[in-house]
Amino acid sequence: MKVAVDMNKCQDHGQCVFAAPDVFRLDDSGRLAYLSDPGDAFRADVEEAADVCPMQAIRIEA
Amino acid sequence: MAARVVVAGASLGGLRAAEQLRAVGWTGPITAVGDEPHMPYNRPPLSKRVLAGTAPFASLALTPRANTADVEWRLGTRVTGARLRDRVVVLDDGEELDFDGLVVATGLRARRLRCPGPSGPGSGRHTVRTLADIRALRAELALPGVRLVVTGAGFIGCEVAATAVGLGVAEVTVVDVEPLPMLRPLGEFLARALLRRHEERGVRFALGTGVAGFEGDGRVTGVVLSDGRVLPADVVVESVGSVANTEWLAGNGLDLSDGVLTDEHLRARRGADGAATAGGGAFRVGSEAGGRAFGVASEAGGGSARGASHEAGAPPYGTTADAGCLPYVVAVGDIARFPNARYDGVPRRVEHWSIPGDTARHAAKVLTAQLCSQPVDFAPFAPLPSFWSDQYDFRLQSFGSPELGHDDVRLLDGEADGDMLVGYHRDGRLVGVVGLGGPAAAAAAARHRSLLLERPALSPQGAAS
Ligand SMILES: Cc1cc2nc3c(=O)[nH]c(=O)nc-3n(C[C@H](O)[C@H](O)[C@H](O)COP(=O)(O)OP(=O)(O)OC[C@H]3O[C@@H](n4cnc5c(N)ncnc54)[C@H](O)[C@@H]3O)c2cc1C
Numbered sequence: 334m335k336v337a338v339d340m341n342k343c344q345d346h347g348q349c350v351f352a353a354p355d356v357f358r359l360d361d362s363g364r365l366a367y368l369s370d371p372g373d374a375f376r377a378d379v380e381e382a383a384d385v386c387p388m389q390a391i392r393i394e395a
Numbered sequence: 396m397a398a399r400v401v402v403a404g405a406s407l408g409g410l411r412a413a414e415q416l417r418a419v420g421w422t423g424p425i426t427a428v429g430d431e432p433h434m435p436y437n438r439p440p441l442s443k444r445v446l447a448g449t450a451p452f453a454s455l456a457l458t459p460r461a462n463t464a465d466v467e468w469r470l471g472t473r474v475t476g477a478r479l480r481d482r483v484v485v486l487d488d489g490e491e492l493d494f495d496g497l498v499v500a501t502g503l504r505a506r507r508l509r510c511p512g513p514s515g516p517g518s519g520r521h522t523v524r525t526l527a528d529i530r531a532l533r534a535e536l537a538l539p540g541v542r543l544v545v546t547g548a549g550f551i552g553c554e555v556a557a558t559a560v561g562l563g564v565a566e567v568t569v570v571d572v573e574p575l576p577m578l579r580p581l582g583e584f585l586a587r588a589l590l591r592r593h594e595e596r597g598v599r600f601a602l603g604t605g606v607a608g609f610e611g612d613g614r615v616t617g618v619v620l621s622d623g624r625v626l627p628a629d630v631v632v633e634s635v636g637s638v639a640n641t642e643w644l645a646g647n648g649l650d651l652s653d654g655v656l657t658d659e660h661l662r663a664r665r666g667a668d669g670a671a672t673a674g675g676g677a678f679r680v681g682s683e684a685g686g687r688a689f690g691v692a693s694e695a696g697g698g699s700a701r702g703a704s705h706e707a708g709a710p711p712y713g714t715t716a717d718a719g720c721l722p723y724v725v726a727v728g729d730i731a732r733f734p735n736a737r738y739d740g741v742p743r744r745v746e747h748w749s750i751p752g753d754t755a756r757h758a759a760k761v762l763t764a765q766l767c768s769q770p771v772d773f774a775p776f777a778p779l780p781s782f783w784s785d786q787y788d789f790r791l792q793s794f795g796s797p798e799l800g801h802d803d804v805r806l807l808d809g810e811a812d813g814d815m816l817v818g819y820h821r822d823g824r825l826v827g828v829v830g831l832g833g834p835a836a837a838a839a840a841a842r843h844r845s846l847l848l849e850r851p852a853l854s855p856q857g858a859a860s
């Protein structure tokens with residue numbers, strides 16, 4: 334599973350971090366960091382993260 | 396034909412409901428009916444980056460999950476009525492759609508000021524709820540030398556003011572009957588800090604006064620305040636709260652006094668006098684001035700609701716409640732007035748972006764269980780509210796229910812002019828946090844989220860349980 338965050342849209346809301354803490358995190362300055370190729374085991378979490386992102390910045394590719 | 400679910404309202408709540416119905420295994424047909432001509436889109440950027448012109452309209456589209464590929468979207472179509480006993484909704488073209496389960500997701504519309512003066516298209520008076528609203532407003536704010544008056548200092552009004560300053564609008568004045576902006580959702584401490592930040596950036600405020608009328612012939616030239624002053628204005632934004640789109644449900648014996656009253660599983664509750672109160676909600680909200688955008692619904696609505704549900708002898712939550720509710724009708728999003736088992740069980744409407752998703756997840760499980768004759772034996776709905784607001788270069792990020800803790804507000808971190816983290820307490824317990832400032836402030840608020848999630852529910856009296 335590939336995950337892409339449109340960093341032009343992302344505004345560091347961090348909602349994705351609550352939904353999928355193994356894939357997304359905010360660094361100390363509050364900026365988003367994420368795994369672009371998490372295992373398929375995280376699919377449900379990442380779908381949830383994509384739902385709750387207020388900017389709808391997260392795309393799941395295949 | 397296989398059993399069908401009709402989703403009334405095709406915005407965030409309607410979309411999430413359709414997705415979640417599929418996610419929990421509902422395989423029957425789903426028809427979503429929405430009166431806007433667009434596929435579901437995201438509203439929060441409307442008053443922020445879309446009004447500012449830094450995000451194109453196209454960027455608003457919500458991305459439906461793949462599992463909704465077979466959902467039928469009836470867009471540009473209004474639901475005009477319902478006969479719930481017969482399980483029928485009526486569309487504006489006269490067609491009747493029968494359903495086995497119904498998701499009510501028709502949300503809110505902006506409340507209009509009813510006072511003398513020019514009104515209607517071309518009058519210069521605007522609201523901020525839909526894409527069409529923002530298109531119209533943006534065009535008028537682009538004219539040189541424009542003087543903008545925003546009536547209602549809630550989140551949406553203050554966001555519009557901030558965006559207008561960024562656009563270089565010549566004069567921006569915000570009016571509210573309350574003494575401070577965003578007072579109800581945030582309390583005095585933060586409201587004061589926000590007033591200062593807006594004033595520093597050139598916004599003027601006329602607080603503690605309502606709007607008595609508008610001057611102008613066909614087009615607004617001034618706003619007449621109830622204290623007698625007149626503010627010159629070329630463009631007016633009315634951000635004085637919202638009205639629930641419940642009219643189409645009238646006559647079905649539901650409690651529609653402020654949105655759709657539900658039980659602890661988001662099933663529509665019967666009301667003492669559904670039909671008679673149907674228009675009442677709009678009216679009561681309408682009689683209050685003061686902007687309250689995506690905050691928790693007004694105490695006025697909540698208070699009378701409390702009375703109504705007690706009259707009906709209904710416990711706030713904890714029973715199967717089948718007698719008091721319509722098990723095949725659920726409400727999601729801004730329109731749902733639900734008890735939150737996390738707090739005191741008092742039903743409230745919550746106008747936060749996170750709520751359509753949260754309500755849809757729970758309501759889809761409930762509706763699917765009902766339609767498949769399975770027990771609804773899961774825990775009551777108990778979301779952790781969260782909202783944000785972006786104004787200028789700062790963000791407000793809230794978790795929990797600050798409005799429940801206005802009497803005990805503490806600065807947890809930071810200082811009045813910089814990033815701040817503010818805690819709201821009830822009976823000594825943290826019930827909400829709000830971060831104000833840059834990303835670090837929002838992140839600090841987020842670090843308290845788990846604390847707010849872990850705490851046991853408040854008892855109905857508000858004492859720690
Ligand atoms: C300008 C703006 C900015 C916001 N910013 C924030 C923010 O920063 N943070 C935050 O937390 N929240 C914010 N919100 C709140 C958030 O957008 C809402 O909570 C969310 O949109 C609610 O979604 P909903 O689907 O319940 O209702 P709505 O989005 O109101 O959708 C209801 C839909 O149903 C349609 N409809 C109504 N009646 C009928 C009918 N009879 N037949 C068919 N269709 C009908 C409506 O046209 C609409 O498309 C903002 C809201 C607005 C308007």
Ligand code: SF4
Nearest residue numbers: 343344346347349386
């Ligand atoms: S939720 Fe969305 S906007 Fe927020 S950090 Fe994650 S990707 Fe960015």
